[in-house]
Amino acid sequence: MFYQPGKTDHGLDHDPFKFNNLTFDPPYVMFSANQTPSNRRKDTVANVEATGCFAWNLATWGLREAEFTTALQDPQLPMVKASPVKFECVYHTTLRLPGKPPMGSVDVVIGRVVAVHIADYVLTDGVLDVRKTQPIARCGYYQYALIRETFDMVVPSGGGWSEDILGGLEGSSKKNKAIGDRVRETQGDGHS
Template sequence: MFSANQTFEAERKDTVRNAEATGVFCWQLATYPLREAVNITAEQTPYGVDEFERAGLEKVWSTCLKTPVPMVKESPVRFECEYYTTIRLPGNPPMGTVDVVIGKVIGIHISDAVLTDGRIDMSKTQPIARCGYFEYARITENFEMIIPGNKATLLGLEGSVKEHKALNDSEKINDDDESRPS
């Protein structure tokens, strides 16, 4: 998922238009080291201007999508996505209208440099977040809180494909046992 403010002329930005037209898009983690490039690519430029070139970013191409899409090579986390839908959040023209683009992740690229014990280490990625106005935040520390309750209801949140598969396999075995005649 990503969001993009519409232009002053109430038009969709290039990334939104391209995702809707091609049915694919890529998302990359915005990080503190990339902050200046992130800011440059937010500028409203005429359709077709190469934002990678303007921001001095190197392209690497998607490998899982039906239509190849450029990704930011310098970003440590990149997702290849199939487009699902766009939600338009209305604002007070001429500003404030935002397109939220939602997709299904079908390919993930993570730099080994940001992994600790096989998991993404947020302190190594230094993600940035838009807070409003012209303010951003850099995430330099994180903490963990596990939601109380049944462990099965938390499956997937911990990031373990192995545990998820094991639980699904055990549920299939139990379902098969229940469907057999006594």
């Protein structure tokens, strides 16, 4: 995954980091960055905190060499623009987790997604088709995975899994709003 925190006085820091989505309504994402071997915080974290924004760009099979190159300590590298999925994020907070020096401490940076850009060629019937993006993911050590196949598994309702919870698993803000409206109506009538 690529992050572009914004241009700074020393150029554009553009490194691959660990990424995860946190919630969907509104959408929040996070990435983590360990300290450098010289026991310093990564420039990307400082840049995000200073500029108040960053962008996440999907790392794909076609961009694997560029993604690997951005791990080098070269602040003049250009932004990877060929990514088919991009999130514009507004900085929310940094959670600093202490660890053993020099590189054990980590910054967990959280941002709210304010815009999503998806290339038309990776959509099927208006929905992102992950197989078309061929994303890569770091598994650990020096190993990466390429996703070429996906499958759906829908948790059956019942057994404590209501339709409302399933709507949350979908990440549907429309369903979330409907659930909230229904709860407010019920509470407004004096029922719980």
